[in-house]
Amino acid sequence: MTWLLIALALALLLLALLLRRRRGRARATAPRRAPMPEVLVRDVAPIPTLAPSERAASLDDRLASSRGIFDRVRGLGASGSLSEAELEIVEEVLLRSDVGVVTTTALLDDLRANGAPNGVAAAVRGVLEASFVAERSVRDYADADRVPVWLFVGVNGVGKTTTIGKLAWRNTNEGRKVVLAAGDTFRAAAADQLERWATRTGADIVRAAEGADPGSVIHDALGRAHARGADLVLADTAGRRANSTNLLDELAKIRRVADRAPGQVVETFMVLDATTGQNALSQAKEFLAAAAVTGIVLTKLDGTARGGIVVAIERELGIPVKFVGIGEQAADLIPFDPADFVQSLLG
Amino acid sequence: MFDALSNRLEKVGQTLRSRGRLSDADLDQALGDVRAALLEADVELSVVRAFIEAVRERVSGENVSQSLSPGQHVIKAVNDQLIEVLGGEPLKISYASKPPTVILLAGLQGAGKTTTAAKLANWFKSQGRQPYLIGTDLQRPAAVEQLRVLGGQIGVEVYSETSDPVTVARKGLAEAQRLGRDVVIIDTAGRLSIDAALMAEVRFISGAVNPHYTFLVIDAVTGQDAVHTARAFHESLTLSGLIVTKLDYDARGGAVLSARGVVGRPVVFASTGEKLADFDLFYPDRMASRILGMGDILTLIEQAERSMDADVVADSAGRMLSGQFTLDDFMAQLGQVRKMGSLGGLMKLMPGMTKEMRDAAKNVDESQLDRIEAIVRSMTPKERRDPSIIDGSRRTRIAKGCGRTVNDVNQLLKQFDKMKKMMKTMGRGGMPQIPGGMGKMASMAARASAASGRDLPPGFEALGAGLQSGARPAPASSGPKGKKKKGGRVTPPKSR
Structure with missing residues (x-):
């Protein structure tokens, strides 16, 4: 124990100083005067884009x-x-x-x-x-006397709320009674955005004030869904970076709440933006660990991005892609088809 | 997933150490590693190629200096080139002679335009300007509400109406002029670069308000697509610069280099967190180290930021150096460190550790820490604030309370006292006398505390040329008056 304390203290001090320095450097470092380099790349050869066969x-x-x-x-x-x-x-x-x-x-x-x-x-x-071998059926039923819950997780700005809106549209069209839980109580006006979708699709919505506990919103939604005999609860969560223990712990808690009777989480979707690069893999790893992700919704495939990272995600982590978003309209969210996807990946 | 580039190049370097010069074959091998690292960092392939060629030109033929291994030499060249490309001429915001200065934000869906608009307004406000926000995103449900809420939080008015985006922009600008605001920030709807109709719309908005600055908001986690997006927006709007968002993620952020590489305009601002104050000018050297995944120090800090409450740590560091460190602080810090994971793992990343210390750290029995905590917890708050009042009878009581012997309590108090004195010496910039292997670490800490923040202590340089970029003296006069961030990037759960 003699050296342990000293070493520990030194370690702490060094760390604290480094943390402080890193924040301080923001102020201390002035942008250096270097000549503006030429544009590095003048011709970017286009790569073929994904276009779903429906359109x-x-x-x-x-x-x-x-x-x-x-x-x-x-x-x-x-x-x-x-x-x-x-x-x-x-x-x-x-x-x-x-x-x-x-x-x-x-x-x-x-x-x-x-x-x-x-x-x-x-x-x-x-x-x-051959990379897409995982089972990708979507489960929409729960045990007896439980309400099935689909939980949506992901980083900021990937399209979680929009995806929920589109899936609400899809499910109400198929004759299901859907309840939306506005679990994103952090981003300004996120609940308003979801409410618009509820109005548009005729789904029920449970929301709370900004800054409320997301778990309690979902708990209330479960109660209402159970009382009214709803067929499905779609639970939104706030976008969060996948490298913060606190935010991931919060997510794990939300999932536990959603999985408590009368609710049962039957699908946890990680929503992923097709423009995302290699970071998607670490997002998937973290969300898988924190919220037991069962499927991926790949959004914004109607742009020039190809979303090839899902190949790596499925190969490495075995998380299947279940839906793809291909446009801004409510109907523009379709089940994932590996053959179509590969076709479009290759142009 | 991928070893830090510096480690890989270090391995290449070891086989080459005896030679004074890089052969073409050595260079090919090293640059192959650089290529893989850049691709893993999401730099677009054609940008990677152009970049590698530029580095090759920089390195080939040059004599390898004595102080750097060939691997380090390559890293240094890569790092310098990165900074040159990322840095360039900094864009200095100059304000229009006839206010308001108009700023237009554009980008893909979900890049963070609305949040950035509010953060930018907040930044201008901190510069003593009077910003005004215009919300033209009539497409996404509740986008304008989001802007209004954020505007309310920073006390900046928001203009919007439900007509069409071009009209909103025009009327909003007129309103800003009427109110005498000097900076107008226009938020636009997210759009795909291949959506001809929406790209035309944003051109019309731009034509209607004639912005002084047009910024593309780009997400740091973007992959290869960054070049297409950046180029398409540049062709439509003639960008004045880029704003990169979500830099608090653990993405390497190669998209910044990709976008920078195709449009040739500087990155002006970076957004680094969820709070509205987490926004600042962009620093190329940090980005360069980040793309390369440099150095244990960065890993360590990232790990710390991930799980520690930065404010707690920073506060107690200040007290440590002024000699006012209490047992309460010690407990708080110990708690933070234990949150980060095993002490052995932490020590492994610590610079300046000798091999014996690493081995010893590996074998640290975590229950020893439990014992220390138990002893401190058995003290009264007053005793923790001022251990000097702990006399014989108090010692007996504490020992009984925690189930240890009086000797254990004595030892802890003695160590704590020693530690406190040592910290105080370092706070004055002195070098504490420490026997054994810890001297090196202590000297680094001392130098770190003595350094004014302009240059890194020499000890850090060995960790990789990536950090050397920070060692160059910065012209103090032209330093940006960035606002000191109050909030750490680590958000405790309650604040959400």
Whole structure:
């Protein structure tokens, strides 16, 4: 114990000083005068965009405007094995779709091992589709006398509230009685936003004042859903960064509350923005640990982003993508189809 | 997921140490690692390629200096290049001679435009300006309400109406002129860069108000798509700069480099937290270290920020150095450290630890800490504030209370006293006399406390060239008058 205290104190002091310095540096460091460098990249080759087959008109538009690198792959003939040049093109497509270095390397290894008897494009499609093997049915029933709850988690600005609105629309259309729980009591006007969706879809909503305890809102929603015999509760939560223990603990607590009778959490969706890069993997890891995520909703796929990181997430963590968001309208949230997704990933 | 680049390059460096010069093959290997690291940090592929070429030019042919290993040499070149690209000429906000100065914010859905608008208004307010907010996001339900609530929190008026975005912008600007406001910030709806109709709309807004500054708000977690977004917005709106948000996430933030690389405009502001005050000018050197995942120190601080209450730690550090450190502070800090995980793991990351100390730390019995806590908890609040009043009978009582011997209590008090004296010496900038392996760590702490904040203590330099960027003297005169952040980035659950 003699040295322990001293070492501990030194460690604490050093840490505290570093923390202080880091905050202090914000004030102390002036931007250095360096000559403005030229624009690094003048020509960014476009990569083909994802266009869901349901929207044929826009699909044509986009394909016309995007001359994909993958067209070059298509042109490559069938062969027993892939050449390094071919693999390089595949690598570029995957990397630029946010699949990530580690997963891309693994996929390329698979390709090297399997060869390409039916052409390069088919081989790439094959290894990618083999990544999506998890069960992706959506559970919408609970045990007897319990109300099924879908809980939505994710970082800020990925589209949790909008996703809930769209799923409320989908479920009320299918004849279910839906209750929305405005569990995002942190962001200004988040509950108002959800209320608009409730009005639009005819769903019931339970909300509380800003800053209220999200657990209590969800608890109230469960009570009301049970009393009125609702078929499904969609519970919103505040967007939170996935690298804060406190915020993740709060989320774990919310999930425990939602899972208490009469509620039963049957799905926990992590909402993920398709523009997200490699950080999505650590988001998925943290949310999986804190809230037992059962599926991913991949939003904003109607832009130029491809959402390739879900390949890595499913391969590494086995979390299946269950829905994809492809537009701003209520109907623009559709079940995930691996074949379609791979198709669009490859252009 | 990925070893810090510095570690990887260090390994490359070890095989090359005997040679004085980097061969092309060595360089290819090192740059291959840099490429992978940049890609993992979400820098876009074509930007990575251009960047690597620039670094190659910088490094090749140069003599490797004696003090740096070849690996460090490459890291330094990468870091310098990063800072050069990220930094560039800082954008100094100059105010319009005929107010108001108009600022237009644009970006994808969910990038954080509305929050940024409010944070920016708050920043201008702290600069002594009178900002005015205009909400033209009539698309997302309740977006204007969100802006109004945030505006209310910072005491800035918000203009909006339910007509169309262009009219709202025009009328809002007229209203701002009438009220005599000198900065107008226009929030717009999130839009995809390929949505021709909405891109035309934002051009119309821009045409109607003629903004002095147009900023693209970009999310630090963005992946490869950042280049397409940035380029499309730049082509439509001619950006004056970028604002990067969500820097409090653990993303490396390569999107900043991607966007910067295609539009050639500087990153002006960075948003680093949920509170409205978590917003400041952008610092390229921090971003460079972050993209490269440099150094144990950064990991340590990140880990600390993740679980510690920064205010508690910072406050008690101040008291430590002034010699007013109490047992209460000690308990609070101990609690914070234990929240971070095992003491052994923490010690491993601490700079300046010798190998013996690391080994010893690995074997620390956490129950020893429990015992220390038990002893302190058995004291009265008064005793904790001023241990000098603890006499013989008090010692006996404390020992009984915690189930330890009087000897244990004596030892703890003696150690605490020693520690306090040591801290005080360091607070005056002196070097405490400490035997054994802890001297190095102590000297680092002393230098850290003595350093004025302009340059890093020399001990840190060994940790990687990435941090050396902070060692350059900064011109004090042109330093931004950033507001000191009161709130830490760690949000205790209650404040949500």
